[in-house]
Amino acid sequence: MKAQIAWLREMVDLEGITEKDIIERMTMTGTNIEGVESVCDENQGVIIAKILRIRSHPNADKLVVCDVDTGDKTVQVVTGAPNVQEGAKVLLALPGAKLTGGIEIQATEFRGVHSEGMLCSFEELGYSKGVIPREYTDGIVLLPEDAPLGQEFLEAYGLCEGVLEAEITFNRPDCLSMFGLAKEFSATFEREAHLLPHADFSAFSKGDVKVEIDEEICPAYMALEFEGVETTPSPFSWQLRLMEMGVRPINLLVDATNLTMLYSGSPTHAFDQDTLGPDGIKVRAARDGEVSETLDGVTRKLRDGDILITNGEHIIAIGGIMGGKDTQITDQTKRVLVEFATFDKKQIRQTSKRLGLRTEASSRFEKGVESQRIALAISVFMHLMEGRYTSVKLSGILKKTERDPVFMRYARVPVLLGITLSPEEIKRLFDRIECRYEEETRGDEKGLLVYPPSYRSDIQIEADLLEEIARLYGFDNIPSTLPVLNKPAMQYxxxxxxxxxxxxxxxxxxxxxxxxxxxxxxxxxxxxxxxxxxxxxxxxxxxxxxxxxxxxxxxxxxxxxxxxxxxxxxxxxxxxxxxxxxxxxxxxxxxxxxxxxxxxxxxxxxxxxxxxxxxxxxxxxxxxxxxxxxxxxxxxxxxxxxxxxxxxxxxxxxxxxxxxxxxxxxxxxxxxxxxxxARELPETVFVPPSRFPTATRDIAILVDEKVTHEQIVNVMQEEGVPLLTKVELFDTFTHSSWEGQKSMAYHMTFGSDQRTLNTEEVEEIYDRIYTGLQRQLQAQRR
Amino acid sequence: MKEQLKEIQVTFSQRLREVNEMQALENLRVEYLGKTGVLKEILRGMGKLPKEERPVMGAHANEVRDALEEAIESKRQELKDRQLDAKIAKEWIDITLPGKKIQMGHPHPSTLTTRQIIDVFHSMGFVLEDGPEIDTVANNFDALNSPPDHPSRDLSDTFYFDEVNLLRTHTSPVQVRTMMKQKPPIRMISIGRCFRNDALDATHSPMFTQCEGLVVDEGITMGDLKGTLEQFVKLLFGADTKSVFRPHNFPFTEPSAEVDITCFKCKGAGCRFCSGSGAIEILGCGMVHPQVLEYCGIDSERYTGFAFGMGIERVTMLRYEIDDIRYLFENDQRFSRQFRR
Missing domain, CATH: 3.30.930.10 (Bira Bifunctional Protein; Domain 2)
Known part of the structure; x- marks a missing residue:
C-alpha cells in the first residue's frame, strides 16, 4: 500500500515526527515500511514559469521558441512540446537544474537557436507513464493559473515528503486505506487523527433507484445519484495526489471515486445514470456463458457465480472488479450514479484470478471490505464533490452490523506474553486503538469486555487482543527468557x-x-x-x-x-x-x-x-x-x-x-x-586376541568357472571348524586353454585360543579341507 | 725395526689417503694386515731381536697394527658414507608433484547448514522429528488455522494430488503430527523438503528446505520465544549477533513476528547481502495460536507454546554468498566439490 506522507500529515498530527521515526516505529507496531520514494530525490531546480510569447523556429518546423517569465527575468527556451501555449504556467528546468536519471540541464542551441533551459513533462520528473494524465502524456505540464510564479514546483506543491510503501499483512485489510493507516499512525505515535466522520444517511434525500441485492454475494449496496455534474479534469492538486499514490487521473468523477477508495479503502464506481435505464440496480450471480464488455474494451466470458451488477436486463459491471463499457462516464455525462458496495471476497478473488483482471478495487475486495466502510466512503465522496453538483439523493441497502465484544482476562497477559501490566496500562493500550471496554468478571477471572471498532474485523478472540497488547507495548520491551527444560533432549x-x-x-x-x-x-x-x-x-x-x-x-x-x-x-x-x-x-x-x-x-x-x-x-x-x-x-x-x-x-x-x-x-x-x-547399531564387545601363534597355509585349486567364491569358502569353513580362523582370497586366474576352468588361491589361517597347534594337526585339517573341496566341488589342486 | 715400523706407518698413511673405493681399501688391508702382509713380515723378524727388546717392540708393533686397523675402519666408514650420499643424491624426487590423495566426498552445502542447525537446537534440548512430503490439506492448512479462502491454498500456490493430498508447503504439518501423538512438554524441530508452485528463477524454487521448531509446555511465554531464538542466532551466526522482532501475521501464531538479525557479513555496517540495511530477515515466529493447540488436542488454557521457521536455502545462500538458488539443485560437480565437511 502506497501512502503519501503529506496526506498522512493532513490526517494525523505528526508534528516533529521524521521519516526515520515513521519507518522505525511503524515497523515495530506491525506496519512494515518497505521503502520511501520521493520525486525530490532526483529532481532539483524545476521552477514554475510563464510562457509570454511563442515564435516559430527559423530552422525547424517541429520546434518553437518561447519567451518565458521566470518571475525575475525573461529567458528564451526552445521546445518541441505540441501543447505549449501563450500565457500558460509551465515547469521550467533552468541551466543547473537536475532531472530524473541524473540529467543536468545546460544552456544549449537547438538548430542554431539558443535555449536557456527546458520545459518539462511529468515523465521527465520521474513519474511512470501509467500514472500521467492522458492530456500530458505527450506534452509538457500545464499548471493552473494560480501556480506561484518563480517558485520551486515540487516544494510549492508539497511533493518532497515522498510516498511510503507499507507492507500490509493478511489480517489487516483495513490498512489498505489512508483511513486505516492514519488510525495506525495515531495508535503508534499516540497523536490525534482528524478524519472525516461516517456519513449520516438521514441527512440525504431518498433516491428513486430500486436496489435489489443477493446478500450472499453482495451484503451491502448504496447508490448516490448526482445531477448537474460536469466531466471536467479534476483539480490539479487531486491529480498530483493520485499520481503520487500510483493512480492515473482521468476526470473529476473518476478521480473522486479513486480518491474515495484510497481514503476509505472502499472501492466505488461511477455510472452514467442516463445509460442505466429505469429499472434500478440488480446484483446477481452470473450464469455460464454470459459475456460482458468491460471499460477496457475487452469482452469477458463469465461463469457461474461471478458477481454481476445489472440494470435488471443488461450487465453494467462485473461487481467489485470492473465497470462496463456502455455505462462508463463520458464527457457528455450529466447524471451520475455512484456505487458503494461490498462483495463476497472469495468470489471476487476467484473471478479476478480467472479473468486475469486484478484492479485496485478487486485487490481490496478480495481481502475483505467491511460493510460499514461504505458510510465512510460516502462521506469522503460527498466531501470531494462539494459544490460540484446541483442535487444528490441516496438509496440502497446497508444493514447495521453488530459485533460481539471480546472478553480478555488480565491473567492471560503474563501467561502468554511474559510481562505484567496493570489493568490501567492495558486500558491505555486499548485506548490507542480506539477499543471501547468495560470491566468484567467471569467466574473468578477478572478482565475487560472489549468492543473493537467496526473496521478491526481481525479482532475476534482473546488472543487477538493479546497480540494488540504485545505490539503496542513493543516486542522489544518484552524481556527475553529461556524456557525451563522439563525433559532431557533425546537425539532422534x-x-x-x-x-x-x-x-x-x-x-x-x-x-x-x-x-x-x-x-x-x-x-x-x-x-x-x-x-x-x-x-x-x-x-x-x-x-x-x-x-x-x-x-x-x-x-x-x-x-x-x-x-x-x-x-x-x-x-x-x-x-x-x-x-x-x-x-x-x-x-x-x-x-x-x-x-x-x-x-x-x-x-x-x-x-x-x-x-x-x-x-x-x-x-x-x-x-x-x-x-x-x-x-x-x-x-x-x-x-x-x-x-x-x-x-x-x-x-x-x-x-x-x-x-x-x-x-x-x-x-x-x-x-x-x-x-x-530400524536396526540397533552394533555394540562393540571386546574379545581378547589369542596369545598363541597361528599357522598359515595357502591353497590353490582348479574348479569349474561357475563355481563361486562363496561355495568354496562355505566348504572350507565347514571342513575347517574349529581351527580354521580366517580365509582370504588372494588370486583368481583363468587361462584360455583351461576350457571352463579357473584357478582360485586362498590364504588360510589356523589357530586356537587354547594352545599352539602342531604341524601334524594343521596338515590334517588342510587335507580335510582339500578333500572336501575335491568331493563337493570337484576341485583339483594346482 | 722401529724405523721400519715408522716407515710402514708413513707409507700406509700416504697409500690410504689415495684410496677412494671399497675394493682398493680391501687390497690395502690385505697388503698390510693380511696373513702375508707387510706387518706380519716385520713381526716375523722379531726373533732376531735381543730377548729384552722383544716385549717392547712387540707392544709397539701391536700399537702400529691397531692404528692401521683403526685407520682402515675409519676409511671404510668414510667410503660407506660417501656411497650412501651418492645413492641418496640419485634418489632425488620432485616433491612438488601432486600427492596421492584419498578422494573424500563433498557434502551438499544445505546439508552442512542443516547439520549445524540440528546441533545448535540439540544443545538447547530440541529433538528432531520427521514427517512425510506428501501430506493432507487437513495437516497442512486446516490444523494450522489457515482461513479457507487463504490465497496460499490456491492451485497457483500449492501442489495438489487431489482434494485431500498435497505436497506440504511448510514443515508445520510435522508439528501438527507431533502434537497429535505426544502430550507436552514438546520441544522439537523438523527439517525437510517443502514445495510451492513457484517457477524456478534465481530466487525461487518449487522445492526448498525448511526448518521449523515448536515448544509447548506449561508457562511458555513470548519472552521464552525471544530468548530461545536470540540464543539460537548467536550460536549459529556468532555471539555478537543481535535480533529484532518485528510484528507480523501468520495464521498459526498470535502474536506473530519476523526476526531480523545483524548481517553476519558486514556486522551491521550495511553491505550488498543485506541491501545496505545491516540486517537480514531470517525467521518467522510467534506464539502458537490457541486454535492450533485445540485442533491438536492440547488444552490451550493449560499449555502455551511458540513456533518458528526458517529457510535452509536462504541461510546457506547467505553464508556461502551463493547468488542463485538454482545452483543448489543443479548438482553440478564444479559446484558440489567446493564444499568441505
Missing part, C-alpha cells in the same frame, strides 16, 4: 543413523547431490520403469516436474549425464531422499539411498562400499543374483539382510546406458533406508 535415533551413513559416504569419496522430488515422466520411462500407477501432480509447474519420482536412480542418472556433458568424466555421487508410489488409494513414500559411479569403480568397488555400510550398521548381508531391471542381468545383485531385500546394485543395463547416452562404466545402487535404520 534415525538422525544419528543418517549422519553416520553420510559420514561413511563422505569418507568413501561420494559427493552428495540433491534432486527434486518430482521428475519428468519421460525420465522415468527412460529408466525402463513401467510404473502402472504413476503418482502425478494435479497442477505441476510443467511436464518436467509432474511425476513424483519412483526411484532415486532417475536423479542419479540425470546428474551423471549432465555432469558428463560438462566434461566431468569421473563421478561418484550419492543422495538420500524419498521415493514415491501409489498403492491403490494410498500414496506411499519411502526414504532411500542411491549411489552412482561413473568411471570411478566397478561392481566390486560398489559392493565393497555396500559391505562397509552394512558392517557399520552391524548387518550381515547376503548377495543374490539381481532381480532389478535397471542393471546388467548378470552383473548385478540384490542385498538381502534378515531375509529381506535391502536394495539392489550393479552395472547399469547396457540398454539403459545407451538410452541415457552415458559413456563409460556406470554402476548404481539403491538401498531402502528405513529397514537399515
Amino acid at each position: 535415533d534415525a538422525t544419528l543413523k543418517e549422519w553416520k551413513l553420510r559420514e561413511l559416504l563422505w569418507a568413501m569419496g561420494t559427493d552428495e547431490i540433491l534432486g527434486y522430488s518430482f521428475v519428468s515422466p519421460n525420465s522415468v520411462k527412460r529408466l525402463g520403469l513401467d510404473d502402472q500407477e504413476p503418482l502425478m501432480l494435479l497442477n505441476p509447474l510443467g511436464e518436467e516436474f509432474s511425476q513424483m519420482r519412483p526411484s532415486l536412480l532417475v536423479t542419479a542418472l540425470e546428474c551423471l549425464l549432465s555432469n558428463q556433458k560438462k566434461g566431468a568424466q569421473d563421478q561418484a555421487i550419492y543422495e538420500i531422499g524419498n521415493v514415491f508410489h501409489r498403492e491403490g488409494e494410498q500414496m506411499m513414500q519411502e526414504k532411500k539411498l542411491s549411489i552412482g559411479m561413473l568411471n570411478t569403480g566397478d561392481f566390486y568397488v560398489l559392493k565393497g562400499m555396500l559391505e562397509t555400510i552394512l558392517d557399520a550398521f552391524g548387518a550381515k548381508g547376503t548377495f543374490v543374483p539381481g532381480t532389478s531391471p535397471f542393471y546388467h542381468p548378470v552383473r548385478s545383485a540384490d542385498v538381502v539382510v534378515d531375509g529381506e531385500i535391502l536394495g539392489s546394485f550393479g552395472v547399469l543395463h547396457p540398454k539403459l546406458a545407451s538410452a541415457w547416452e552415458l559413456d563409460g562404466e556406470v554402476v548404481l545402487a539403491e538401498i531402502h533406508l528405513e529397514h537399515l535404520f
